């Protein structure tokens with residue numbers, strides 16, 4: 001890294017002189033509710049009273065906060081608080097200015113970090129998921145066609161989840177189905193299969209952004225002491241999720257299903273897949289339902305979002321990793337407005353050819369999500 | 373290096389900062405208990421507007437369980453990924469040898485001297501009875 005030469009380029013010129021020439025499809029954008037009350041207009045009055053009397057109850061002791069203090073308020077860049085008030089990500093105009101317009105974003109895939117899936121009162125959880133989808137549609141995707149929502153489903157109640165998928169499938173504003181990843185069981189388990197069946201039938205990928213609470217520490221090794229640990233353990237939990245989907249045979253039963261692992265990086269993929277292949281050679285009798293070696297599923301059914309960008313001492317090492325995973329697997333994402341967001345112009349210290357840039361920043365996502 | 377008069381000293385009280393644009397560059401001017409420092413407003417990591425970051429101290433520890441906070445307000449923490457820079461030198465805490473934000477020399481000059489030139493004060497008149505912050509860019 002060299003010291004800056006002191007040249008400041010105005011934002012407009014910088015957008016034109018961007019190292020990334022083509023338009024960007026950002027696979028992880030966080031919009032936010034100004035408050036939980038934003039959902040009330042989309043919920044039956046019965047739930048208004050419920051929210052007042054009981055509130056949201058997730059299976060964690062942390063009702064109004066998270067199990068770990070995040071490094072920045074609202075988990076966000078300190079410069080991302082909208083000038084008109086509200087938390088980061090809650091103001092469409094400011095999100096357009098700071099992200100969509102500034103970085104030449106063609107499409108932004110929305111992921112709300114809140115769901116009804118981990119609500120303990122299941123009917124309230126179902127109503128919450130439906131309300132989130134209505135809220136996203138009216139206030140975000142209909143107001144800016146660059147934004148594409150995920151159908152938020154109450155995955156612990158699969159029939160309700162399937163109904164919610166059917167309610168939105170075919171609507172071009174919704175590009176995928178999303179579930180919380182810290183669920184009651186690992187998401188490869190059969191209780192969740194009706195959801196995969198519906199997603200496959202409607203040709204919708206499953207977008208799995210680390211989220212939700214199930215009462216456990218983020219990994220099975222117990223409650224860690226530092227946010228630094230938790231920040232990485234989140235990626236480990238996403239690895240467990242990918243392993244569960246592969247080993248349970250989800251992709252055997254639903255051979256057209258696509259799953260996108262979001263916000264876990266991607267450098268871990270080869271080592272996890274190699275290890276599983278090794279086990280498979282020795283213990284395949286335990287999983288005769290798999291007709292291919294585990295690594296094949298990692299390279300044909302799973303996609304990975306890029307953020308948080310790995311920054312190895314030798315950036316070229318990333319090339320070896322991507323050669324193995326497949327250049328068609330990686331989807332660029334910023335994670336705006338969160339504090340660990342990646343700037344499309346500077347996240348890759350690895351020198352990419354124009355063709356490679358096109359794939360990672362645009363074409364791979366276009367193919368997975370079937371975007372026009 | 374032309375010398376630019378950026379503000380009367382009274383405009384940037386101790387503990388505060390001012391971001392100015394000089395010849396197309398955004399530069400943050402910091403007042404640390406009466407001493408002035410100037411840094412380019414762009415983080416070398418991924419390009420955030422560094423000078424809008426939080427001023428923090430240096431957290432160090434001689435052994436687990438013991439910690440010290442020193443140099444309060446002298447480290448600038450990037451609004452994005454939180455890399456910290458020493459306001460006095462522009463050096464990065466995590467990679468002091470190779471990562472540095474561009475720092476510019478700053479002096480305080482009496483208006484009387486400035487009246488003689490050659491200085492550039494683009495946006496406001498310089499009065500002889502005041503002191504001014506001057507940056508070499």
Ligand code: FES
Nearest residue numbers: 415417418450453
């Ligand atoms: S842009 Fe400043 S720390 Fe990353």
